[in-house]
Amino acid sequence: MCGRFSFSLSKEKVEQAFQIKLSQDIQPSYNIAPTHLSHIITNEHPNHLQLFHWGLIPHWTKEAKLTGKLINARSEGISSKPSFRMPIRKRRCLVLADSFYEWKIYGKKKMPYRIMMRDDELMVMAGIWDVYQQGNMVVKSFSILTTLPNKEMELVHNRMPVIFPTKELQDQWMSDIPLQEVLEMLQPISDNSLRVYRVSEKLNSVRINNSDLHHEELTPPTLFD
Secondary structure, three states: OEEEEEEEEEEEEHHHHHHOOOOOOOOOOEEEEOOOOEEEEOOOOOOEEEEEEEHHHHHHOOOOOOOOOEEEEEEEOOHHOOOOOHHHHHHHEEEOOOOEEEEEEEEEEEEEEEEEOOOOOOOEEEEEEEEEEOOOOEEEEEEEEEEOOOHHHHHHHEEEEHHHHHHHHHHHHHHHOHHHHHHOOOOOOOOOOEEEEEEEEEHHHHOOOOHHOOOOOOOOOOOOO
């Protein structure tokens, strides 16, 4: 599961990572939630950074509503799921972030944690995308693919996004490769690649979106508050 993430890296870092030229600065967002617009790079336009809604809306659906229900796509069995079986074959993307968030239960409370690359660099997550079009209405949307946790992540949650830490893996994901090769890529990132730390419960409100959400919360959590 991945229910929130953030993306606050500079335009220059993105340009350097993907060898693309951006015409505008990137507006930082520290609390990206389902249905929000976020930056992705699609296999259809690999040299462009685009804004899509988070929460896949299949092109064949009868009515396009931004419900945020399909924010994640489980790797297991993805090739046969009606909403995902065509995107995993033909419409793959890279979802750009600098971290994602997950919640761990302490007694009666759920405490948020931030998960980021250990080197504090760009986090590139595997995604799939689709476009719904009806008359003049066009909705572009995506899901983040999830898999089993690595060593750091299993201390917080039993699922995590598929993360591609190298340019080689990112290019492979975006290329026209057989389905079996695509499915073999849906693995947890290697152990000791991530940094995990607790952050403020202010993250629980989607209305709060500032850099304070990245600050580490040092007060020990209590079990029964």
